[in-house]
Amino acid sequence: MIRYTIAAGLAVAAFAAPVAAQTEIDFTLDWRFEGPAAPYFIAEDAGHFAAEGLTVEITPGQGSLDAIPKVATGAYPIGFADMASLIKFIDQNPGAPVIGVMMMYDKPAFAIVGRKSLGIEEPSDLEGKVLGAPPPDGAWAQFPVFAASTGLDVDSITVEPVGFPTREPMLAEGQVAAVTGFSFTSYLNTVRLGVDPEDMTVLLMADYGLDLYGNVIIVNTEYAAANPEVITGFLRGVAMGVKDSIADPEAAVAAIAARNPALDSALEVERLEIALRDNIVTEWVLANGIGNIDADRFVSSLDQIAMTYEFNTEPDPALYFTDAYLPTDGSLMLE
The missing domain is CATH 3.40.190.10 (Periplasmic binding protein-like II)
Structure with missing residues (x-):
């Protein structure tokens, strides 16, 4: 069982300050409702999204590339996708209104x-x-x-x-x-x-030898620019969901099982724990918090992509990821 010391983030959302009206927002995953998606479901069920004035509808995806065009076209304002695939998509579709805003898999799976x-x-x-x-x-x-x-x-x-x-x-x-x-x-x-x-x-x-990042939460840039507080609130809720998942993987997976009674919960708890151990809670994340990236490593990852992919234009890190919507209140820290 994976356990980390969590300094904050486990307060019951029912005691959070009341919000005037809930904003409904759709979030598309990269894949099915499996263990690693537990932070999003527990964030919804524990009231972390509600505390941000959000009601989040989570839908499954069909692969790591699936969410990118969905978000770029505005069909979904927020999604979960592979970072390197996002980089290539933006290079092939200049001006596409999509960008990464919260790195979830600091070490790719x-x-x-x-x-x-x-x-x-x-x-x-x-x-x-x-x-x-x-x-x-x-x-x-x-x-x-x-x-x-x-x-x-x-x-x-x-x-x-x-x-x-x-x-x-x-x-x-x-x-x-x-x-x-x-x-x-x-x-x-x-x-x-x-x-x-x-x-x-x-x-x-x-x-x-890969410096590549893994999956990242992406947003439609037009939606995000018009609703920055929604995006930041969503990301804060996700961070709280990650902390809940670390503290109690079984409860986090139970939030998925509530949507899928046929779920093999024991298997998905193991899957979640592997993802937390190997991909999400890395040494860098423990030191720097959830969601951001190391600028030098990111540049190196672009160089590695260029080893086998010919960019149409000179890669610009600012096109692919921004920390502008990440919470700055300390909620991203795990210790």
């Missing part, structure tokens, strides 16, 4: 998940093997950078396009030796299908 019995224990083992990769997957989008960082002979790898529903079953059945995916998703889903955890290999791309 992008991973290669394989099986030792199928010969996968380190990056070089992918050579000569079949790799399953869903085309819209955020981890697959970063695979060229990972391959460049590790010196992989990409031509020797057979890439099999797979769908999200068939990715882990194909790995469990041995139809592919490894898959791209989020570490906490592909690992646990494969184990759930009966594969021995001891047979699993998780190669977290961030452990192999």
